Amino acid sequence: MYRFNYEAPTSIDGTLTALRQNSEAKIIAGGMTLLPTMKLRLASPDYLVDINNIQSLAGITKNNGSIVIGAMTRHADVASSALVRDCIPCLANLAEAIGDRQVRNRGTIGGSVANNDPSADYPAGLVGLGATLVTDRREIEADDFFTGMFETLLKKDEIITAVRFPIPKRAAYMKFPNPASRYAIVGVLVAETSNGVRVAVTGAASCVFRAQAMEVALENEFTPNSIALLTLNSTKFNEDIHATAEYRGHLVNVMARRAVSALT
Amino acid sequence: MKVSFSVNDKTVESDVEPRTLLVDFLRNNLGMTGTHVGCDTSQCGACVVHMDGRSIKSCTLLALQAEGREIKTIEGLAFGDKLHPMQAAFREEHGLQCGFCTPGMIMSAIDLLQSNGDPTEAEIRDGLEGNICRCTGYHNIVKSIQTAAKAQ
Numbered sequence: 001m002y003r004f005n006y007e008a009p010t011s012i013d014g015t016l017t018a019l020r021q022n023s024e025a026k027i028i029a030g031g032m033t034l035l036p037t038m039k040l041r042l043a044s045p046d047y048l049v050d051i052n053n054i055q056s057l058a059g060i061t062k063n064n065g066s067i068v069i070g071a072m073t074r075h076a077d078v079a080s081s082a083l084v085r086d087c088i089p090c091l092a093n094l095a096e097a098i099g100d101r102q103v104r105n106r107g108t109i110g111g112s113v114a115n116n117d118p119s120a121d122y123p124a125g126l127v128g129l130g131a132t133l134v135t136d137r138r139e140i141e142a143d144d145f146f147t148g149m150f151e152t153l154l155k156k157d158e159i160i161t162a163v164r165f166p167i168p169k170r171a172a173y174m175k176f177p178n179p180a181s182r183y184a185i186v187g188v189l190v191a192e193t194s195n196g197v198r199v200a201v202t203g204a205a206s207c208v209f210r211a212q213a214m215e216v217a218l219e220n221e222f223t224p225n226s227i228a229l230l231t232l233n234s235t236k237f238n239e240d241i242h243a244t245a246e247y248r249g250h251l252v253n254v255m256a257r258r259a260v261s262a263l264t
Numbered sequence: 265m266k267v268s269f270s271v272n273d274k275t276v277e278s279d280v281e282p283r284t285l286l287v288d289f290l291r292n293n294l295g296m297t298g299t300h301v302g303c304d305t306s307q308c309g310a311c312v313v314h315m316d317g318r319s320i321k322s323c324t325l326l327a328l329q330a331e332g333r334e335i336k337t338i339e340g341l342a343f344g345d346k347l348h349p350m351q352a353a354f355r356e357e358h359g360l361q362c363g364f365c366t367p368g369m370i371m372s373a374i375d376l377l378q379s380n381g382d383p384t385e386a387e388i389r390d391g392l393e394g395n396i397c398r399c400t401g402y403h404n405i406v407k408s409i410q411t412a413a414k415a416q
Binding site for chain 1: 265281282283304305306307309312318319320321324325326328329331372375376379391393394395
């Protein structure tokens with residue numbers, strides 16, 4: 001790792017001040033991506049602002065038919081939350097299948113979505129469930145938030161404070177994990193919400209996206225068969241040592257059907 | 265920068281570079297080499313310690329991030345000459361071959377039993393997802409954890 005300076009403020013205001021005073025500063029949340037990236041010298045921020053000491057950023061509450069999860073809530077706490085298990089079990093299952101136990105004990109929902117790794121699980125969780133991101137200054141719909149590979153609408157000095165999930169009628173998340181890292185080679189979240197069916201796909205392309213054709217078909221008939229013949233155009237899908245673009249396209253359909261099967 | 269935290273119930277204070285990893289601090293500054301560095305990329309789990317009772321990978325935490333926290337390492341498990349039940353179970357069931365992964369396996373296994381006191385074999389194997397045994401000696405590691413669970 002290259003040298004850097006470090007600060008661990010205890011308030012959101014203190015964090016914003018630190019970010020504004022240091023143009024190359026970066027926030028460290030759980031650090032499960034940032035620290036390995038820095039060790040490989042793929043990232044070299046000269047200032048780290050550690051938000052692990054801001055108590056108000058962690059916790060899970062239920063509010064007006066929504067589950068609100070603080071940005072610094074660890075994956076392990078989402079996975080074991082009775083409230084999440086009760087209201088949105090698929091979100092607890094999604095959190096439980098991230099990485100390994102030690103990663104889940106440190107990694108946070110805010111860090112995961114701010115990083116927007118194309119193979120991360122939470123982006124599918126947020127987009128599939130129609131969540132809203134709350135930052136220090138505004139609210140952003142998940143549909144708008146994720147803009148591209150490792151890109152989001154977040155400003156350089158903006159900090160996510162919470163994610164608000166409307167409770168769906170029913171929802172399931174299925175992923176085909178990379179057996180080593182447990183990142184999603186493809187992950188699909190299917191949700192029936194008060195505003196219709198939503199299908200979000202992670203791992204397949206450069207950024208999470210909604211499979212609209214599947215949503216229309218499932219709206220019409222909520223069965224695995226209704227989407228069995230729907231093939232997505234996979235020409236722009238990710239291709240790496242783990243899977244070809246064509247295989248990822250195939251997996252999207254298989255994971256979507258498994259999710260629908262789990263709900264019917 | 266100054267840092268102060270508890271390691272196996274003793275307070276340690278030091279001056280560290282911000283980029284110092286917790287595992288390097290334990291091994292180099294404190295001379296506690298029971299915690300191993302395997303892959304150094306948070307995959308293998310040889311460096312697992314507990315922070316405030318939860319298992320974490322100490323190669324992916326800055327020493328500064330342990331400020332004010334309680335760290336428990338493999339050296340802090342035994343009560344004098346009496347092994348911790350998990351250590352005793354690993355000895356009893358021959359849960360190690362070369363021993364390199366063992367400290368991490370034991371720290372992860374203790375955390376696993378904290379949240380699930382009676383895990384199935386599948387749950388144990390799933391719970392050890394973050395620990396790799398280079399000897400592939402998983403069979404007896406799983407058996408050791410089952411023995412420790414029964415002894416609770």
